[in-house]
Structures are given as structure tokens and as C-alpha cells.
Amino acid sequence: MIAIDGVELGNDMRERLLLALLIALTIGSTPLPVRGQSAPGWLDPYREPAARLIGEATGDTFAWRRLAVLTDSIGNRLSGSPQLERAIEWAVTEMKRDGLENVHTEKVMVPHWVRGSESAEIVEPARHQMVMLGLGGSVGTRPEGVQAELLTVHSFNELEAAGQQVKGKIVFFNVPYTAYEETVTYRADDPSRAARLGAVASLVRSIGPPGLRTPHTGSLQYTPDAPQIPAAAIPTEDADRLQRIADRGTRIVVRLKMEAHVEPDAESANVVGELRGRDRPNEIVVVGGHLDSWDVGAGASDDGGGCVVTWEALRIMKKLNLRPRRTVRVVLWTNEENGTRGGLAYRDQHRTELANHVMMLESDNGVFRPLGFGFSGSEAVRQKLRAIGTLLRGIAADAIVPGGGGADINPSTREARIPALALAVDESKYFLIHHTPADTVDKIDPVEMAKSAAAVAVMSYVVADLPERLE
Numbered sequence: 001m002i003a004i005d006g007v008e009l010g011n012d013m014r015e016r017l018l019l020a021l022l023i024a025l026t027i028g029s030t031p032l033p034v035r036g037q038s039a040p041g042w043l044d045p046y047r048e049p050a051a052r053l054i055g056e057a058t059g060d061t062f063a064w065r066r067l068a069v070l071t072d073s074i075g076n077r078l079s080g081s082p083q084l085e086r087a088i089e090w091a092v093t094e095m096k097r098d099g100l101e102n103v104h105t106e107k108v109m110v111p112h113w114v115r116g117s118e119s120a121e122i123v124e125p126a127r128h129q130m131v132m133l134g135l136g137g138s139v140g141t142r143p144e145g146v147q148a149e150l151l152t153v154h155s156f157n158e159l160e161a162a163g164q165q166v167k168g169k170i171v172f173f174n175v176p177y178t179a180y181e182e183t184v185t186y187r188a189d190d191p192s193r194a195a196r197l198g199a200v201a202s203l204v205r206s207i208g209p210p211g212l213r214t215p216h217t218g219s220l221q222y223t224p225d226a227p228q229i230p231a232a233a234i235p236t237e238d239a240d241r242l243q244r245i246a247d248r249g250t251r252i253v254v255r256l257k258m259e260a261h262v263e264p265d266a267e268s269a270n271v272v273g274e275l276r277g278r279d280r281p282n283e284i285v286v287v288g289g290h291l292d293s294w295d296v297g298a299g300a301s302d303d304g305g306g307c308v309v310t311w312e313a314l315r316i317m318k319k320l321n322l323r324p325r326r327t328v329r330v331v332l333w334t335n336e337e338n339g340t341r342g343g344l345a346y347r348d349q350h351r352t353e354l355a356n357h358v359m360m361l362e363s364d365n366g367v368f369r370p371l372g373f374g375f376s377g378s379e380a381v382r383q384k385l386r387a388i389g390t391l392l393r394g395i396a397a398d399a400i401v402p403g404g405g406g407a408d409i410n411p412s413t414r415e416a417r418i419p420a421l422a423l424a425v426d427e428s429k430y431f432l433i434h435h436t437p438a439d440t441v442d443k444i445d446p447v448e449m450a451k452s453a454a455a456v457a458v459m460s461y462v463v464a465d466l467p468e469r470l471e
């Protein structure tokens, strides 16, 4: 048990809540046709509960305050760290306090990478301390560090073309950020590619838009056919300086020092809580996020916020005494960032009941202004979700767009062909702070976060309560 201040509802909050509830009820009672067609009749019984869920979520800043408690009182939560274990204990205690049912942990062994102290500096042509973050999973350097001439490249082709010149160098991948999916390969794959050609270390321009000298960490992927070399990310400003010097044809020498190392796997756990279904408790709707984070910042938007807004769906249903036909289960997965062992363990430990999973929803894109949901699955289900989405038009979160799923639910949804949803939000701020020391709760707007919780609550409630199973 850990003593952390909880979250209570203030008097002014009660008034705001009542007001918001009235507004939501008014909006909810107005028939809203589906764009270009009339709303199906089966949706009507859900207008009132949807309005109540939205009113409860948006009438208060409970979600944001709960996230602030997690990130201030516990902090970041890398797999294997004592903070992650504290966060797991805290979540269990708080879920019980919310009155959730069947609250328990499910054991998972997780990788335990430790950063240690680290630094990078330009030695020639002039001394400059760089801002840097070692990449997750990287090996360390010798205690005195590794010092070598820098070779700047902008693509894997350019690296291959450099051939013999790579040997003995520190390779610097300076590829401007476009989209995460496009540029993340330079973080994940460059160390082994450079090592294969004889590089002694690798630096990468951070995978994120220009910030204020913000380095972005994240996992690398060593391949078995190359020596493991130390690798780190540097922010835009340091990358640009190196590029300017290189463009002048001046020789650059860099020294990198890292204590990073891997310790034996550590015991961790997924946290599970439920609201048991009133009619078909064995059919399950899963919502959740990952409780682990990188070891910098506070893991507020990645993914403490996703944990809290999905958990909110159950807390609010419980509070409003809205118990759907089927069970709604919240899962806070462990080890998404550097192993996804939590998501894999969930699939393995629940294999016999995966066929009873009606839908799985992950929130791992931040809890900024919600737009609706990404969805991967059949056309028939998509039509149904579009109709349910109209219940969220009052908070402008009614879009159903391609791209459902998430790293933690994909192992299960792919194996058992379960409809997979992702909370879709305005991501313009997400990648700015993603995996950085700037991922703190102040970047998150309490009102936007409350709307994210409302969207998850309505979607999961209706899917869990539909007379016919979603398919």
C-alpha cells in the first residue's frame, strides 16, 4: 500500500458538473440524424445514457487530477523500475476505491534496461556539450567513453555508399522528421546498419518535430548479424550545428559516454479491473492503455493519460449506476515501450476467452482534443460504430477513421480477429513531447482530457450493451 493523495470532488466542481449535465441532456435529447441518412432506431435508447456519461466526464477535471497524482507522486515508469511497481500498486488501490470489480494484477516478466549517466560532446573543431538521450536497449560505452570522427549521412543508401569510410567512425543519421512512421526506422535500425560497416557508435536526429532542444528517446532494434554499438538521439539544434560544421567541410570529433546496460528480467504486471456485465458477463469489451513509460519526463501523455481516460469509462459507468449487458474490462498493460510483453502476456493468459472479446480499444496517442476513433475491422462493424459515433457529435468526437488497434491490443485482436479501436485525437502536440523530458501533465488540457474520457465511456458502454454482439 502506498500513501498518495487521492482525488476528491470540490463544491465548485459539483456546480459545474450539474450545469454540464443539463447541457449534455439537452443536446442528447435532440434527435441527431446520421450524416446523409436517418439515425437507426436501435440508437435511441442510448441517447440518454450517452448524455449522462458525457455530462459526468466533462463536468469535472477528475481525470486530469488523477493523472497529475500519478505523474507527480510516482513519476516516470520504465519497465523494471520501482516507480512502475508503485504505479501498479497505486492503480490497484484506486480501482478498488472506485468500486471496480475483480481488480487484480496479472504477472508479466519484463526487460530491465538501465540508462545510467550519459553525455555527448563535440570535441573538435570546438568544444560543445550536446543534449542527448541514449536509445532504449542501447549498450553503454567504456567508462572513458568512445571518441571518434563523425560521419554524417541522410539515408541508408548514403550510408551504404560510404562503405569503407564508415569504419571506426561515429555515424550521425541526420534525417529531418516528417511523420513518426516514416522516420522511426532511423532510430530503430541505424545502429546495426552502421555497426555492420564498422561504425563504433551512432547518433540520430531525434524522431520528432523541432522543439526547444528536446531529445527524444525510444527503442532501438539490434540485429544478430552486427556488433552492438552505443546509440543516442540528439535534438534538432545539436543536429543542425553538426550539419553546419560538416557542410563547411570541417572535421568533427565527438565523444560519447554512456553507462547503459541490461539487467536480468524483472517481475511486473498488467492491472485489470472490471464492471461485470448484467446479462452476458462472459462477453467482454476491453479498454486500456500502457502504464509503463520511458524514464524521462513523467509519461503523462505516453501513456498515463491513455490509462486514466479508459479507466474513467468504468469509473463513470459505476458512479452513474450504468451497468451494460456485457463486461467492460480496463487493462493497464506493462512494458509497451521496450518489449510489449504486457500485450503479449494478455493474449497468452486470456487465450481461452479471446473469442468472447467483443471489442478492444486502446488509447495511446495522447489525450488531446478527441476526434473519434480509429477502427480496423469489417465494414458492417464500421457502420455500427459510425452510428454510435453520432452520440459524440456534441463534443465533436464522432469521426470513425482507418487505423484501429494499438501495440498492446494488437497481439490479441490479430489472433482472434477482434474489432480493434484506437482513441483518435489531435496529435499535433503529441510527437513534440513524445519520449522526451517534456512529457509532463502541464501539456495536457483538463477539458480535452475529460472529452477523451467521455468518448471512450460512450463508445465502450454502447458496444457493451448492444442487444446483438458487435460483428
Ligand SMILES: [Zn+2]
Residues within 6 Å of the ligand: 290, 302, 303, 336, 364
Ligand atoms: Zn505509448
